[in-house]
Amino acid sequence: MGQFKAKFPDHFYWGGATAANQIEGAFDEDGKGLSAADFVEYIPKDQRTKDNAMEITSEQIRKTLSGETTARYPKREGNDFYHRYKEDIALLAEMGFTSFRFSIHWSRIFPNGYDETPNEAGLQFYDNVLDELAKYDIEPIVTLSHYETPYGLTEKYNGWVGREVIDHFVRYAETVFKRYKDKVKFWISFNEINMITISPFTGGGILSDREDNPMQAKYQGLHHQFVASALATKKLHDIIPDGKMGCMLARMSHYANTPNPEDVLKAQKENQDNLFFTDVHARGEYPKYMERFFIENDIKIVKESGDDEILKQHPVDYITISYYMSMLSSATPEGERSEGNLMNTLKNPYLEASDWGWQIDPIGLRVVLNDMYDRYQLPIFIVENGLGAYDKAGEDGSIHDDYRIDYLRKHIEQMKEAVGDGVELIGYTTWGPIDLVSMSTSEMSKRYGFVYVDKDDEGNGSLERRRKDSFYWYKKVIETNGEEL
Numbered sequence: 500m501g502q503f504k505a506k507f508p509d510h511f512y513w514g515g516a517t518a519a520n521q522i523e524g525a526f527d528e529d530g531k532g533l534s535a536a537d538f539v540e541y542i543p544k545d546q547r548t549k550d551n552a553m554e555i556t557s558e559q560i561r562k563t564l565s566g567e568t569t570a571r572y573p574k575r576e577g578n579d580f581y582h583r584y585k586e587d588i589a590l591l592a593e594m595g596f597t598s599f600r601f602s603i604h605w606s607r608i609f610p611n612g613y614d615e616t617p618n619e620a621g622l623q624f625y626d627n628v629l630d631e632l633a634k635y636d637i638e639p640i641v642t643l644s645h646y647e648t649p650y651g652l653t654e655k656y657n658g659w660v661g662r663e664v665i666d667h668f669v670r671y672a673e674t675v676f677k678r679y680k681d682k683v684k685f686w687i688s689f690n691e692i693n694m695i696t697i698s699p700f701t702g703g704g705i706l707s708d709r710e711d712n713p714m715q716a717k718y719q720g721l722h723h724q725f726v727a728s729a730l731a732t733k734k735l736h737d738i739i740p741d742g743k744m745g746c747m748l749a750r751m752s753h754y755a756n757t758p759n760p761e762d763v764l765k766a767q768k769e770n771q772d773n774l775f776f777t778d779v780h781a782r783g784e785y786p787k788y789m790e791r792f793f794i795e796n797d798i799k800i801v802k803e804s805g806d807d808e809i810l811k812q813h814p815v816d817y818i819t820i821s822y823y824m825s826m827l828s829s830a831t832p833e834g835e836r837s838e839g840n841l842m843n844t845l846k847n848p849y850l851e852a853s854d855w856g857w858q859i860d861p862i863g864l865r866v867v868l869n870d871m872y873d874r875y876q877l878p879i880f881i882v883e884n885g886l887g888a889y890d891k892a893g894e895d896g897s898i899h900d901d902y903r904i905d906y907l908r909k910h911i912e913q914m915k916e917a918v919g920d921g922v923e924l925i926g927y928t929t930w931g932p933i934d935l936v937s938m939s940t941s942e943m944s945k946r947y948g949f950v951y952v953d954k955d956d957e958g959n960g961s962l963e964r965r966r967k968d969s970f971y972w973y974k975k976v977i978e979t980n981g982e983e984l
């Protein structure tokens with residue numbers, strides 16, 4: 500039998516990924532307006548329920564705006580990247596990063612979302628960040644919308660439910676394409692575009708309690724995001740001819756719980772429900788299998804003439820995913836459940852889980868990469884993966900996070916095998932290279948980083964940065980292009 504040794508391509512992008520609302524802080528500095536993330540309160544674990552952690556009600560908005568609350572809003576504070584970006588980027592450079600994914604906080608550029616002219620101070624901030632990255636030859640990957648819908652758009656249109664938001668988004672996209680055309684080649688339109696159907700406020704600034712038919716509102720908002728993404732892709736190609744637009748999916752792959760054909764069918768359906776989003780982005784049309792879903796759920800997507808052509812003419816150039824775990828499908832889903840990214844699932848007896856119950860499945864990543872490449876034949880960039888864990892600093896400040904190294908090593912091994920299988924994988928950015936605020940729980944103690952940030956869930960701490968063991972390990976991985984794991 501012949502020997503085969505998989506290896507990463509020579510110009511593979513290694514790095515880390517973030518979102519403006521989880522790192523920047525400075526939520527009201529230099530002309531920034533409020534965004535959806537600025538309304539998310541920190542709720543201690545024992546008071547948190549599935550529904551109150553991310554989805555916000557009109558009543559909460561009212562209380563926040565009127566000041567009738569003692570709530571804390573950690574996403575307004577982030578890890579203070581806004582003031583520390585030079586120090587932070589130097590740390591990324593020290594690890595040898597060749598790429599860094601971050602998002603532009605839309606409301607820093609257009610404070611209300613619907614403004615006619617952009618806020619110069621906001622534009623200047625990202626110029627500064629990009630210049631700092633360029634200093635170290637770090638390729639930026641920029642997300643236009645990562646759970647940061649300007650609140651002005653919620654107030655005026657109930658977020659993405661309003662068709663008008665398409666034009667506002669395209670104006671924003673055009674503004675930043677023109678401004679950063681010599682600095683940014685890789686763009687992503689919407690982070691985890693499937694989020695809008697799971698948490699519509701997070702994904703689309705939509706307050707469900709303002710809608711008679713929330714299901715209809717979510718899918719209508721999603722349609723507007725699809726059209727906006729395609730129009731932004733068109734603009735990008737006009738303004739930056741070698742620019743690349745990617746879509747982004749929280750890939751939640753489902754295995755059948757048993758070989759029972761009922762379970763297999765269920766898994767197929769749940770995989771379709773997840774791949775629907777990339778199907779539209781990459782193939783430029785709604786897949787046939789969704790017609791049945793829309794009828795059965797009384798959803799009627801209102802399209803304007805020309806929408807279908809726009810989707811068809813401007814598909815994405817590459818696919819990006821977040822991958823943290825896999826899920827199980829069963830026609831009879833009773834049984835022990837496990838928490839997860841965006842959704843919970845049946846417990847898989849073959850997998851271990853993280854401190855937050857997310858089931859760790861490195862081989863599942865190889866399966867996902869092969870499946871998605873077979874489906875689209877487009878380059879794939881893994882723009883999020885990692886282990887959220889409790890870290891404990893020793894007396895001397897050291898953090899021995901061998902569990903994180905183990906998680907990442909196993910995923911990188913499988914990525915390498917997927918490259919060996921023929922998948923065109925162009926890069927890997929781990930989630931939260933410097934500890935940041937959790938999206939789902941607003942905790943600081945759910946840490947993903949190679950760099951520890953001295954701040955706790957209550958907001959106390961010096962914000963000092965400290966290198967963990969994984970910092971030195973990842974540096975070696977990058978140096979050897981994934982040969983030394």
Ligand code: BG6
Nearest residue numbers: 518690691821887937938939940
């Ligand atoms: C992804 C999001 O779903 O998962 C990130 O794009 C998020 O914004 C990440 O932070 C990890 O989730 P959490 O809830 O652990 O922060």
